[in-house]
Amino acid sequence: MKLAFIGIGKVGFALANNLQHKGHEIIIAHNDIQSESVVRAQAKNPAFSALPIQEAISASDIVLLATPFNVAETVLLSLDFEGKALIDCTNPVGPGISHGLESKISGAEKVQEWAPTARVVKAYTIYGFENLENASFPNYNVNPVMLIAGNEKAAKTRVATLNTDLGFETLDVGDLSQALHLEHMTLLWVKMVRANGHHPHFTWAYLER
Ligand SMILES: NC(=O)c1ccc[n+]([C@@H]2O[C@H](COP(=O)([O-])OP(=O)(O)OC[C@H]3O[C@@H](n4cnc5c(N)ncnc54)[C@H](OP(=O)(O)O)[C@@H]3O)[C@@H](O)[C@H]2O)c1
Numbered sequence: 001m002k003l004a005f006i007g008i009g010k011v012g013f014a015l016a017n018n019l020q021h022k023g024h025e026i027i028i029a030h031n032d033i034q035s036e037s038v039v040r041a042q043a044k045n046p047a048f049s050a051l052p053i054q055e056a057i058s059a060s061d062i063v064l065l066a067t068p069f070n071v072a073e074t075v076l077l078s079l080d081f082e083g084k085a086l087i088d089c090t091n092p093v094g095p096g097i098s099h100g101l102e103s104k105i106s107g108a109e110k111v112q113e114w115a116p117t118a119r120v121v122k123a124y125t126i127y128g129f130e131n132l133e134n135a136s137f138p139n140y141n142v143n144p145v146m147l148i149a150g151n152e153k154a155a156k157t158r159v160a161t162l163n164t165d166l167g168f169e170t171l172d173v174g175d176l177s178q179a180l181h182l183e184h185m186t187l188l189w190v191k192m193v194r195a196n197g198h199h200p201h202f203t204w205a206y207l208e209r
Contacts (some may be wrong), residue, residue: 149172
């Protein structure tokens, strides 16, 4: 698939690089071709192309948003997503690793509000970028799980395909309102790893009887 990345920093590059090696075409959706992360990403993976954000959206099958949450409204408001899936990889994080919207609404629902022409799916936020670079756990015979939430079944099915390519099993946890709980899972992981020193190369698995 053709994947457009708005934001190609730690998370954007980890996903883009991994998915490019699985055969996907990566388009960096930029508003400044000279920006540090765009230059660095293209130097590290010359197969990435780059287009201004709206052109990149129009040229892609799926768009991924991997900017800081606090710039998302400004970035998204003028864009037409043409009904495409928009994967929200952002985390609204507040002071002291709290929920940045005081747990009243998920960041993903705000992203949907700011991008009404997109079909927003929350994904890739429950772990740090380390597990997006490499989701392989060869010593186990289960794959790590990626929890996703969104209102549109078809958009979630497309995201599930990317999960498979990255090495994740998909668990669809329901509609976009469930993203609030995924964002709390993010805070759990972030606090364990970034604040309390837990090893970053750990994930959750889904076991069902
Ligand atoms: N780090 C993690 O482990 C992790 C894991 C899961 C989810 N997340 C979430 O993923 C998002 C990205 O995190 P990150 O760690 O990848 O951040 P990062 O390394 O700082 O990268 C941020 C990217 O967003 C771009 N950007 C910043 N402001 C922009 C704007 N106004 N318009 C367009 N692009 C802009 C940056 O471009 P420039 O080069 O121009 O600054 C850069 O490409 C955040 O919401 C974070 O909470 C992070």
